[in-house]
Amino acid sequence: MNAEFFEALSMLEAERGLPAEYLLEKIKNAIVIAVKKDYDVEDENVSVEIDPATGKFNVSLLKQVVDEVEDTRTQISLEAAQAKRKTYKLGDMFQIPLKTKDFGRIAAQTAKHVIRQGLKEAERSQMYAEMQSKAHExxxxxxxxxxxxxxxxxxxxxxxxxxxxxxxxxxxxxxxxxxxxxxxxxxxxxxxxxxxxxxISRTHPGLVKRMFEMEVPEIFDGTVEIKAISREAGARTKMAVWSKDENVDPVGACIGPRGQRVAKIVEELGGEKIDIVRWNEDPAKFISEALSPADVVGVEILEGETRACRVTVPDHQLSLAIGNKGQNARLTARLTGYNIDIRPESGYYGEEPPVKKTEE
The missing domain is CATH 2.40.50.140 (Nucleic acid-binding proteins)
Structure with a gap:
């Protein structure tokens, strides 16, 4: 029977992909519960030894050796114990080997149920670990x-x-x-x-970020880094990139030869426009780059607790800088983390200028 048991254990491990150690632990617990129910004892009165290496599968009921027996379920007299083996002394645990059939029908069903539950838990845990490895991918x-x-x-x-x-x-x-x-x-x-x-999502900026990491070798090997990304799914994405190698053009690397790299991603996203800009640690220069495709005359970082700036653009570039329904300015604000106030180069007329403002 032991040989059949360990063979079944190996099949479970192979078919379900569950570690044998985990299965053995669950099976031991199941047998302990079954014995406790059948013999009305506690955990310390049950011994289960399972060793696939030696083929050992022993289950024993443990009784404490005492002078005077008060509970026959958990105790045995010194005289009775020494009748089996002379070396027993007070306080020792007397072992009574059990056979599988001694568990009875209820005990067997209990063991089967606990094992089944254990397998479900293990599979669920394994599935969670496998899924977790795909997070942010x-x-x-x-x-x-x-x-x-x-x-x-x-x-x-x-x-x-x-x-x-x-x-x-x-x-x-x-x-x-x-x-x-x-x-x-x-x-x-x-x-x-x-x-x-x-x-899962098709609108998350992380989708575009991961696509570029898969498509651009320079990003994959760490030469080019994606510093920030903002997206309005289906319409436009802005991505700021930087290279630790002065000889590598980060924007060009992402665009690829004849625009092939970015074109492949645009196609996968159903024609979504992608602006790739150069990141700069200087906020003013970064904001100027981020407002692409509009030209910028100047950027003034405003003092105060809130991150805000005033951007001046040529008069004919104002609508381009703001974008359709404010999209270009809005994406730039999210990309840079600055609230942006866009003004034309000629200035405004009147006491209260109509401020074109976009918040993150």
Whole structure:
């Protein structure tokens, strides 16, 4: 029977991918619980030895050797113990070997239930660890179902299981269909009553960031660093890059030969525009770069607790600097962390100038 038991244990480890040590611990606990129920004793009165290396599988009931027996379930007299072995003395634990059939039907069912629960817990824990390793990464997915009423899309993530993409995490204007392959960003992995669950997104700035890390070798090897990124999914992304190597153009590296690298990412994002700008530790220079494609005449960093600045642009560049519905200025504010007040070079007329202001 022992040989069959250890063979079954090996099969469980191979098929479920669960560590043998974990399974053995759960099985030991299950047997202890079963013996406790069947013999009405406590943990200290049960001994379970399981050793796959030697094929040892022993279960014993332990009784303390005493002068006068008060509880026959947990105690044995010195005389009775020494009748079995002369070396027993007061205080020793007398071992009574048990056979599997001695556990009875209820004990066996209890052991089976606890083992089953242990396996479920182990698989759940393993699944959580596997999912957690994908947090803040891009995973490939296939659309399996689209709910047109609620706007929820169900995705198959391969070994990662199934996840739902809520409407607010979908790119505006993007139409997803069953069977479609796409990339999603894993924002987080959370525990729920039904097991671990991936929180995924198509709108998160991290999606674009990871795409560039995968597409641009200079980012992957650390020569070029993405310092900041801001995004309005489906419309425009601004990304600030910097290189520790003076001989490497960080913007050019991200754009790639004939624009191939950035073009590939734009295509994956359904035509979303991407502005790549050079990061600078000087806030004024960084803000000037970030307002691209507009030209900037000057940037004045305003004193005070709030991070704010006043930017002057040529008159004909004002609408370009602000962008459609304020998008360019808004993304620049998020990218740089500064509230931006944009003014034309010719200035304003009247006592109260109509300030074009964008907050982060």
């Amino acid at each position: 891009i995973v490939s997915a296939v659309v399996t179902n689209v709910d047109p009423q609620r706007g929820i899309v169900t995705l198959e993530l391969g070994k990662g299981g199934v996840a739902t993409l809520p409407r607010n995490e979908q790119v505006p204007g993007e139409t997803l269909t069953e069977g479609q392959h796409l990339q999603v960003y894993v924002v987080d992995v959370v525990e729920s009553e039904r097991g671990p669950r991936m929180m």
